[in-house]
Amino acid sequence: MIQRGLIVVGAWFALFQAGSAGAADPPAAEKSTFWVIPHTHWEGAVFKTREEYLEMGLPNILKALRLLEEQPGNRFVLDQVAYVRPFLERYPDQEPLFRRLVAEGRLQITGGMDVMPDVNMPGGESFVRQVQYGKGYYRDKLGIDVTTGWLIDTFGHHAQMPQLMKLAGFRSYWTQRGVPYREHPAEFLWEGIDGTRLATFYMPATYALLYGSPNDPAKFREFLVGRFGALDRNAPGPHRVGLAGVDVGVPEPHLAPMVEAFDKAPDSPFRARMATPSDFEAVIGERTDLPVFKGELSPIFQGAYSSRIELKTWMRRIEERLLTAEKLAAIEQMQGGGGASDLPALWRAWEPALFNETHDLASGVMTDHVYDDVVGGFQFSDRLAAEQIARGWDALAARIDTRGEGVPIVVFNPLSWTRSDLAEVDLGFSAKGVGGVEIVDDRGAVRPSQVVASTTYPDGGVCKARVAFVAADVPSLGYRTYHARPASSPATPPAPAPATVALENRFYKITLDPGTGALVGLRVKDGDWEVFKGPANVVARHQDKGDVWELYKGLDGGSNIAMKTVQPVPARGSAKFSDESHDAPGTLVSGPVYSEFRVAHSFDSGGYASTVRLYADLPRIDCTTTLVNNEKYVRYQVLFPTTIAAGKRFDEIPFGASERPDGIEFPAQNWSDLSGSGRGLAVLNIGLPGHVVTEGTLMVSTLRSHNLGAYGFGGGYEPGMSSEGAFQIGKEWTARYALLPHAGDWRDAGVPKAGLEFNHPLIARTVGSHEGSLPTSRAFVDVSAPNVVVSSLKPARGGGVALRLYETSGRPAPATVVKLPADIVAAGEADLLENVPALAAVAAGSVSVDLAPFQIKTLVLQRKPRAPTAP
Structure with missing residues (x-):
């Protein structure tokens, strides 16, 4: 995502000319070499829809093929399957030429994924599916193994990427974003959290360094020398590389002839070569002095973590459902069924979701009509996932012996450890006089249950009911069978909250303000300590004059340095707080499974609602916050001011965790944790990536109200395109998260498993009563x-x-x-x-x-x- 236009290109030229000032010619004994790599950056979708960009961009592949045919010394790079596959399907007559140019090494395929994804916010398994889909297509269609990692525009990179890329068969990683300082070496070894090292190529002057060159030998010479000098600080050695391409950019016919003429001139200060990434990798691969960088290449564009926040929840939901569908298909296969036949259908469901993980789409920085297209893609994946889950569920349930008194309920655990957690199931009754439900497990024990919602007959008997119960010890990647029997106990209706609201179980005692919903006390019984030093679970809304990419400022499209601005805790007086207003007191629901406090009131010009649920037998505290925003250029954060002093903050990243500095917002996967002095607090989330900890206060970004802001026209962005929907005006949005206070640090408390449990709930469904070859309870792994x-x-x-x-x-x-x-x-x-x-x-x-x-x-x-x- 490079802003384009004459003004921007002119600014680049001035910058690079300044960077070349004072550059001396290299020694006459051996000239340096400037490796020129032409490409076009495929956007996927951001300002235009997927299909609109294909209409705009597929001719660029035709033009690149023609140039490669006419200019034997030329080279070109293509990457994403979502771009190349439609080309080969719509222009099958071009496939022989395409294959030949790939075989000759003049057209290189990089990336090896469906799209160029965001890698911070989607889950790790989504990234694996990107690789499996992308490299699988290129292997099956073209017979090639893509080994050049090409995430040149991705907005930051977590510290498990070296291991993931190596395990996927990549030998390099190309990017322009996330290094800690501007003078960082352009070529280095990136070491991940497991110790894996990967050759990494950083482009300090963007992937458009050599695009827009003059078609005049004298001016081109001046242009190329200036660009070469711009890399003095980052690549002082004899080999430097520059990419020539922009967003959906047209290949430049004059580039290869100009490079050839420059190279032939006897007084050229360095050599110039048209190249592919593999050419440059081979040269750098001979070096033994590459520096080692450890850690993350993040964060970049922090505003994207909560812009169009609902898309982040969609990503999390679809991944959970598709992984569940895969697990059920695999279990069916392990039982001798036909689960393997589901693989093509599963990939059909995965692909729209993978496409929506394109770095711009995952970030929510698109125009409004593209947003509608993205949501439609998620909905399509969701429907297909539901079909596959139903198929796998039916195949499993048909094998289970479900006989017994009452309605059989099978509870499936999609995670790999035995767990006790909440299960909810819908039941219906035709008999008279049913007042409630009794849940019995496969060992004959009655489990506590609670009617969440119900409808009744005119005589007061229950017709339909949604029933909650804690399913105990559900086996690892397996199931347990229960039975529901009619009972006389009625549902417990909500009651007005007392003057002081207290929720208590064997783990905690919680005190809430009955009017505002603020959590004014959380006492942990193990160790007898207070978690919060002030009102918590309070939303702060403050002004943010940024755009959908950036917090508090306009977009710098070429931003490449990891952001280090410390975010303070919002201050009362300058920010609006949800506990500064209230209407009627909230209501309290109490039952044998959970107690829940609910409150709703106005919040300045908008609305606010909150629930806090405490389970009788679970240590997790579930929360929801619902917001209605009516203001532009604001952001909302939920605040948890803790008593934890000098704590360390760790966030989950795909397949791991990273310690992160105080005051800087990073994207977290399922959880963020602050621990110190033998105690800690983890905040679990469902699709809320943006987390920051400042001076002991955990803050979760829940909503931003922004549009694209000042963005130069180009790359598909045209006058009249709207992004006003990103202001979220009048929309109701519910954030789901949970609190887990604990002893020790996040490792001791099992926070990674808690985060997975919150995001992968137990699945409970009623089934028919029948014999089966499988027992009433079983673990498969x-x-x-x-x-x-x-x-x-x-x-x-x-x-x-x-x-x-x-x-x-x-x-x-x-x-x-x-x-x-x-x-x-x-x-x-x-x-x-x-x-x-x-x-x-x-x-x-x-x-x-x-x-x-x-x-x-x-x-x-x-x-x-x-x-x-x-x-």
């Missing part, structure tokens, strides 16, 4: 190490089932035992593409795996062949 989780279980590409697990806490997990169904007879370690070099026999239904801190491993499992069916 179980992992021995508490710090190791299974992130994915799916039908594998080449047959069998692929299981991926990773270490969550930064501590080694040697000899981790993975228990499997008895029918699994062979297993082998694979890469992320599910290529497995060799399979080994599985003994006693389990495999042992050694995991280093934050290590990711994929296993491919094979079931014993089915016995032949008698004719």
